[in-house]
Amino acid sequence: MTDDAIHDTETRLRLRIYFGDGAMLGPGKADLLERIRDTGSIAAAGRTMSMSYKRAWSLVEEMNKAFREPLVDSTRGGAKGGGAHLTEAGETVLSNYRKLEEITAEAGAARIGLIRSMLRDIPEGK
Amino acid sequence: MTDDAIHDTETRLRLRIYFGDGAMLGPGKADLLERIRDTGSIAAAGRTMSMSYKRAWSLVEEMNKAFREPLVDSTRGGAKGGGAHLTEAGETVLSNYRKLEEITAEAGAARIGLIRSMLRDIPEGK
């Protein structure tokens, strides 16, 4: 890929979208979605980011309520106790958020670099 | 200006830059810088955003310590009790942050709009 120009550092740009009401989407929920997709479970996803199941679940609930169609579909019981997976809507939201991150990081690289260069301790390019 | 295509809504994209160490720059500090520039005083700036002087000052201190050159220069006593103003570095950081916001909002408008359109209650375009 073209992230050769952005071997950057530990410098990170995190963005959060605030919608009119209380709804918002940020790095936390995006990561959670991603891990749910990867693990197939809310509990497992939470574990990988050392987040309590309760918190993970409540974030999922928030998202499912905020969007017209739920982003996460979950089932209880069964062979492995149950599980969860991203819906079509969930995949769409996640991928768009990720792409948004990518776009902004690229578009703003120069300005970010400038600000970063003015710091007292320039964090060494890791 | 060209913000005709972005009469958007109350939907807002807020971004925060995390640097390697604890230093970070986000909407709060940017707003504070802007108001200090406009009012010529840390206290007045804080007042306009209903932020305690203490907090405003500690944010300023944080920034001044994080950057090689202080972003805010302040003086005590005198005719009007004192005051504060942005240094050259302060102006630079602020304007670059604002421009960064502008760029990202523009570059990501389509994706943001898509996600927003999937919300249950589409916040009416204000």
Place this chain on the structure above:
DNA sequence: TTGCGATATGTTTTCCAAACCATAACTGGC
């Protein structure tokens, strides 16, 4: 029918950033 692993949800406790309060120090002008 018992057990397991996950979802689902309520209750209590903890913790920390922010708010609040209080005080000192500076300085030009009156």
Place this chain on the structure above:
DNA sequence: GCCAGTTATGGTTTGGAAAACATATCGCAA
């Protein structure tokens, strides 16, 4: 020599979010 208005700091309090703890439920498989 005070006064006004601000910068500069220290201490205490607290509101609210996150963590921690506690259950209940589900459904397949053995």
